[in-house]
Amino acid sequence: MSSIFDKFAPLQEQHAAxxxxxxxxxxxxxxxxxxPTEAILNGKRTILMGTNNYLGLTFDEVAVDAAIEAxxxxxxxxxxxxxxNGSYDGHKRxxxxxxxxxxxRSAILFSTGYQANLGAIAALAGRDDYLLIDADxxxxxxxxxxxxxxxxxxxxxxxxxxLDRKLKRLDGTTGSKIxxxxxxxxxxGDMVPLKAFVEVKKKYGAYLLIDEAHSLGVLGEKGRGLxxxxxxxxxxxxxxxxxxxxxxxxxxFLVSNLPGLDIVRFASRPYMFTASPPPSVVASARKxxxxxxxASDLRKQLWENAAQLYNGLKSAxxxxxxxxxxxxxxxxxxxxxxxxxxxxxxxxxxxxNLALPPATPFGWxxxxxxxxxxxxxxxxxxxxxxxxxxxxxxxxxxxxxxKKTETGKLQVNGAKAxxxxxxxxxxxxxxxxxxxxxxxxxxxxxx
Amino acid sequence: xxxIRTHLRARAGESATIxxxxxxxxxxxxxxxxxxxxxxxLEDSFDISIPMERIAEVQTLADLAKAIEVLQKEAA
Ligand SMILES: Cc1ncc(COP(=O)(O)O)c(C=O)c1O
Numbered sequence: 001m002s003s004i005f006d007k008f009a010p011l012q013e014q015h016a017a018x019x020x021x022x023x024x025x026x027x028x029x030x031x032x033x034x035x036p037t038e039a040i041l042n043g044k045r046t047i048l049m050g051t052n053n054y055l056g057l058t059f060d061e062v063a064v065d066a067a068i069e070a071x072x073x074x075x076x077x078x079x080x081x082x083x084x085n086g087s088y089d090g091h092k093r094x095x096x097x098x099x100x101x102x103x104x105r106s107a108i109l110f111s112t113g114y115q116a117n118l119g120a121i122a123a124l125a126g127r128d129d130y131l132l133i134d135a136d137x138x139x140x141x142x143x144x145x146x147x148x149x150x151x152x153x154x155x156x157x158x159x160x161x162x163l164d165r166k167l168k169r170l171d172g173t174t175g176s177k178i179x180x181x182x183x184x185x186x187x188x189g190d191m192v193p194l195k196a197f198v199e200v201k202k203k204y205g206a207y208l209l210i211d212e213a214h215s216l217g218v219l220g221e222k223g224r225g226l227x228x229x230x231x232x233x234x235x236x237x238x239x240x241x242x243x244x245x246x247x248x249x250x251x252x253f254l255v256s257n258l259p260g261l262d263i264v265r266f267a268s269r270p271y272m273f274t275a276s277p278p279p280s281v282v283a284s285a286r287k288x289x290x291x292x293x294x295a296s297d298l299r300k301q302l303w304e305n306a307a308q309l310y311n312g313l314k315s316a317x318x319x320x321x322x323x324x325x326x327x328x329x330x331x332x333x334x335x336x337x338x339x340x341x342x343x344x345x346x347x348x349x350x351x352x353n354l355a356l357p358p359a360t361p362f363g364w365x366x367x368x369x370x371x372x373x374x375x376x377x378x379x380x381x382x383x384x385x386x387x388x389x390x391x392x393x394x395x396x397x398x399x400x401x402x403k404k405t406e407t408g409k410l411q412v413n414g415a416k417a418x419x420x421x422x423x424x425x426x427x428x429x430x431x432x433x434x435x436x437x438x439x440x441x442x443x444x445x446x447x
Numbered sequence: 448x449x450x451i452r453t454h455l456r457a458r459a460g461e462s463a464t465i466x467x468x469x470x471x472x473x474x475x476x477x478x479x480x481x482x483x484x485x486x487x488x489l490e491d492s493f494d495i496s497i498p499m500e501r502i503a504e505v506q507t508l509a510d511l512a513k514a515i516e517v518l519q520k521e522a523a
Contacts, residue, residue, distance in 0.1 A: 135483060135487075145499065151498045151500065152498055152499040152500065153496045153497075153498050153499070154483070154499065156487055162487075165494075166490075166496045169494070169495065169496050169522065170496075357478075357480070358478060358479050358480060362480070363478070363480055
């Protein structure tokens with residue numbers, strides 16, 4: 001008998017193969033969450049090294065108390081969208097606070113970061129407009145392109161010259177050109193060479209939208225992200241972001257300094273046709289957001305922790321992403337060994353993310369970890385140790401710790417630009433590698 | 448067509464049989480990554496941009512040649 005699910009046979013096979021080799025990432029269930037960096041998994045105390053909890057604020061007492069208070073006074077949910085049901089005071093306040101935080105005119109709140117990208121990009125880019133997106137864009141950006149009526153043109157990952165050529169070809173067309181980039185790319189932790197992109201944007205009078213999902217609270221003196229860090233905030237037209245990483249809850253937003261942003265609400269289906277964030281979520285997001293600007297101690301700790309993990313794994317001989325960032329990914333070309341390493345780490349009590357093609361650049365198998373300010377040096381040292389031990393057992397690294405080429409040849413175009421972006425890296429103790437992966441990426445978008 | 452074929456051969460391997468009716472994904476075993484790189488090659492080579500909507504409509508080499516021809520005309 002045929003089934004409607006038959007078409008998913010390849011997915012089913014992959015899931016089954018992963019399960020047969022240990023476990024499937026989708027089946028991981030934490031029985032108990034102990035802290036931002038520890039949980040119980042199958043009865044075992046496990047260090048969490050893949051949660052995007054950059055500042056470790058998920059248990060922040062002030063934010064937790066505010067959420068409890070909001071639950072008690074305003075209830076468990078808003079039960080509808082703001083267009084249909086009206087806004088709560090907290091929604092308006094949070095938007096004002098976001099705009100103030102970024103020093104921009106206005107902000108629009110969305111229910112998730114995914115919806116913020118979907119809603120912002122699809123609304124901003126209309127029928128006669130052009131979307132120019134990075135090849136390595138997050139799934140939410142790719143999905144936004146499907147929802148938009150605009151023409152979508154991809155440029156090579158982190159390659160402003162390629163974008164320049166594509167904009168040049170659009171000379172004489174009347175529609176708006178909207179460039180979409182991400183500050184820190186979620187799979188390898190590499191950064192956009194923002195200055196070069198800003199120059200191209202100015203040259204052609206295009207708009208620039210940057211998704212600061214992984215850099216809010218992480219980069220910049222006041223934690224506003226890469227735009228602040230690179231001193232380019234005046235040149236950015238739109239910023240999208242999420243509360244699901246450093247803010248430690250759920251929700252998304254669009255901010256801009258352009259007058260008249262508010263009308264986007266009425267043109268944005270992912271804003272209009274979904275329930276607004278519940279009061280408890282809004283309350284905790286407000287508390288945590290208010291901490292970000294003053295959290296330079298946490299940022300310093302975060303980057304020190306990132307350097308410890310990055311340098312530890314690198315000197316063990318693992319191939320990592322091109323630049324130090326709080327996203328640290330081990331690149332592997334052998335599927336079975338990647339899966340074995342991931343399982344071995346879990347058995348030893350270290351949780352990371354297993355990322356598989358086509359959601360990864362170059363068809364690599366990635367063991368992706370995201371570091372937190374809340375990790376202790378001991379936790380990181382333990383993770384490096386078990387990783388090194390298992391890596392040696394699997395023959396991924398040699399005993400002396402010298403590099404064994406696992407990933408084959410890399411393309412080097414765009415290396416200059418990318419290194420440029422990493423130059424000003426705060427607290428960076430490690431030189432960026434000279435070989436930089438650029439030029440390609442999965443058309444199916446990153447997870 | 449010859450130029451497209453050269454790029455395709457570079458991605459699919461020397462032994463691949465490539466004709467106008469060759470289905471680019473199904474017959475050549477190219478994954479989505481390889482296709483994307485192939486499209487970038489073509490864009491450079493023909494000095495055109497191929498929007499994603501157009502790529503979605505392409506199945507065979509002949510479709511692709513036709514799409515490129517149209518895009519070149521539009522650009523001229
Ligand atoms: C670059 C990027 N943008 C957007 C999102 C979506 O954020 P959210 O989890 O709030 O939907 C994510 C995280 O998944 C991301 O990595």
